[in-house]
Amino acid sequence: MSDKPKTERRGLGRGLSALMADVSPEPQVSENAPQKRLDQFIPVEMIYPNPDQPRRSFTADDLESLAASIREKGIIQPLILRENPRKTGTYEIVAGERRWRAAQMAQLHAVPALIREFTDSEVLEVAIIENIQRADLNPVEEAMGYRQLMDRFGHTQEKLGEALSKSRSHIANLLRLLQLPEEVLEMLRDGRLSAGHARALITTDDPVALARLVVVNGLSVRETERLAKQPQSKKETKPRVSTEKDADSKALEGDLSANLGMKVRIDHKPGQEAGQLAIQYDTLEQLDELCRILTSMPKGNPNY
Template structure:
């Protein structure tokens, strides 16, 4: 990275990038932030690699009405467009830019920054994570992108984002669920609590359908996942010798490892001993390749 980057970007760390983006102000805010420049809106272009592709029309209309009444409160973050230095590419704030067009603004306030292509993508992901209307799957995918693409650890992310590590671990465990169960969560047909309960199930897809059909609560879903299939053993029969319930520390460690690699991890630790076994469940050959890559790193 060039030394004349004006101390912008990854050199300042994730927290500095987040400070640049900042949460979007509420429509009730009345004091606009000070921009670097006021530029014609036709000289500002969206980022072609913006990870967020959907913009809700109703929300854009509400934002456009607010902008028409009060202007753009938080300037749009831009960089000089690589193909034309007299034009600008949006780093963060595409919703405001789209709404400003709907409000028929001719000029918009911008903050000019120097970001590389990699930094632009990172800032775009951070901006998306900070949005209040993200569903749990979108939020988890944002954290996963930050870890996979930029090498941020779960512990560092938790520290920089002001969240607990357990919050991130539990959220990212949702990505272990089959796509159809994730879709139910995105659509709001099940909650994050339901989804977390289904992670430990042998057949989360079938149980998820049952949860939706019967309108089960989270507690009922947890009870359902603990219920074993009928094996001919009476309900009052004692468990086989050696079968024990995993302790909370082991379950937490399984959750952390699962979130870290994006695959289901199970730990079988011999009670009272120092030995045990770790098993990793992969759902595709690509995930198997990823396991091999992780294990081969020296």
């Protein structure tokens, strides 16, 4: 009998819990307990990354930090590999590409690894699970990981929550973010918006416009939620300008009001040369007096 059907049945029936056993850190054992080394050291040049790896971004700073740790302490958790179906005699990374890249930066010639038998579907599933477990994933990457596990492997939100120790509401809220336009998702990816901001935008008529407003004005999540609940016609379309006047402007307003006997308001934008000065008169006599003062002012007199 061919082994292929057996392999496929095993893969389809293993489930998330069994797969996670291969990507979770190994349990600690007593120093006095007999230890059996199941991992082996594989030369880095015999290892190839998974071409279907969902995570495409590996920042230089992140890798350098890990490389520094590897230089000092070595690789604590072995890579998970399988025989490379594309090149005989080599291995393909199932989990641990980031460690493999950092190991090369640390000039290691070989890395500890566990060799496992995985189908193509299981390789992708394990790669997604490992990425979801990472602490530095942005909300979009995490949500897309959950969506892939549900769409490609038929996992429910409940099963994902149980296997990954996440609440169902956490998974559901992240999945809802994927309803947002790509421009908003990009702001979420690069940290200009938080997941809290993004959730508030989901039900708005124009999430892109509101997202831009949030970013430009540095609105808090609470402010974003209040703004999202307002009718579209009442929402701000321009950046907010602080109404708090500096002490010098307030003092000048007081002096001019006292000298003219009329209310004076100065609107001066901080950091700019231009502004507005408004004088309020209550009677026509005050208007006449104001006109007299303005027309009698000598041109170029620095005292006015």
